[in-house]
Amino acid sequence: MLKNFVKAVLFPSPEVLQERINKASGEVCKPGGPCEIGQVEVRGNKYRNFMVGPQTLPELLKFSNESFGTRECIVYQNERLTFKDVYAKAELMAGALVEMGLKPGDRVGICSRNYPEWIIAFCAIIHAGGVIVPMNSWWQGRELEYGISHSGMKIIIADEPRMKHVADRLPSLGVKGIVLRAKKTPEGIISWKHALKIGSKAPRVKLPTVDPDSDAVIMYTSGTTGNPKGVRQTHRGVCQAILAINHVEQSLRAGMGYLAAFIPLPCQLLAVPLFHVTGTHAVLLAGLLLGRKTVIMHKWDPKEALVSIEKEKATHFTGVPTMILEITGHKDAKKHDLSSLLVCTGGGAPMPPALFPKLLDKAPSCQPGQGYGMTETNAITTINTGLNQMTRPKSCGKAQPVCDVRVINEEGNVLPTGKPGELCVRGPTVMAGYYKDDEATKKVFLEDGWMLTGDMAEIDEDGFVYIVDRLKELVIRGGENISCAEVEAAAYEHSAVAECAAFGVPDERLGEELTLAVFLKDGENVDEEGLRKFIAERLAHYKVPRFVHIREESLPRGPTGKVMRRIAKQQYLAKNPPHIQAKM
Structure with a gap:
């Protein structure tokens, strides 16, 4: 009996642990807590807001550099960079951008495969006071030209294959270019290395002070019309989204009690494109906030993922369910140690219930999860994790603490529990609007800041959301809209x-x-x-x-x-x- 009592205290059951996490979820949000929630006014509406932690991206860079400086930040093949390395290189590149004529609020595009330079460029644009325009690296010439001209960007940073698509068009568009990882630099474009040299000779650029409700990122997403729409994500919207991930982390640690002291240094595998909100928000920026080492995959390969998880002792993996299925079902899965995985989350499609036993067999301590979000909501709207995920596998979870959700019928009336209707979202993470498209913005916003998602959903009596259909004329293939x-x-x-x-x-x-x-x-x-x-x-x-x-x-x-x-x-x-x- 004593043995069972000690075991129950030291190693709680999943049910007990989930109960503790659920309780901690509210406790950490109280005044004085690590996720304290207050109230702010944004665009005429009052919202709940995480008050502890960075409220702007420059604040995030400063916090990350000062908190985790010598810790490893990026691993890519044989390259390893600390948080201080990333900050220092971003500071140099910021100097180059300013020397090239960038002014606060100007747009800068990034179009590249996942490389360390992508992350450094993102941080550099923040450092220089610019607005980041992540571009889909699968776009072809005319798609890229549309994004460049529509956003009105002043500079584009791209890898060699993408730069080849647009180099000859940049002069007529009035855009300057920086190319990375290029064997040959196109005429009229400067290389990444040369840009760093320019930055080293330029005056030091100080981190700017920006309005939390000013634009930070313009991210393009496929809509129901021909051309993609530019989603205006504010500094507040981006930061509140990643602070919601911090809330999950803090709730988990508080619920685990003394066991949290045994959690190893966090390490995450970056297997999704950085031009997606999943890549930028749920992986890159969450990593900067929480001090996670980010292991970059050049392209998705389940065998390489198995090797990287084992070699780097990855604790976090975020991807589409397809990727998790391919890892757990790979013929070499038994040859690799995946026991370091503590959190494995999917999005873009429901997590198949049959996946959980396979995942837990390979990583017994892993907390499975999934969420729901859009580019328009900075990715994080609802979150489902742990036992809640396994007992409600078809649900994408509850609304994160600073967001509200509800469903309405065609007349705009709020529907009761269990009735399907169009899902609406409200909170500080919701976009400021579509760039240069007031008409499209008006179509999706209702009064009091509620935004139509175009997805059919129902909400159960405990607040768990279930996506049941799509009103938008979109196809989501492996996470791609x-x-x-x-x-x-x-x-x-x-x-x-x-x-x-x-x-x-x-x-x-x-x-x-x-x-x-x-x-x-x-x-x-x-x-x-x-x-x-x-x-x-x-x-x-x-x-x-x-x-x-x-x-x-x-x-x-x-x-x-x-x-x-x-x-x-x-x-x-x-x-x-x-x-x-x-x-x-």
């Missing part, structure tokens, strides 16, 4: 296409796969592969439909003559069920 309208517009450029409809179909690995139903003009001809190649010449490869269905009859239309994607999708799935198409 794809605009149906943009894909259709590219297909319509083909002379043989009379009608088309893009939609997502279920896929076990990626959540959804992009499908295009097509009706051809009389006398015209193109096969499925020919149309895929045609679209691939115009759009990034992840936007190219996996399945193209050439129909013999025209597409279904509504009373106004508009093609009805939902009906086209139903018709396709009736003939091609998911279990059949998966074998195609």
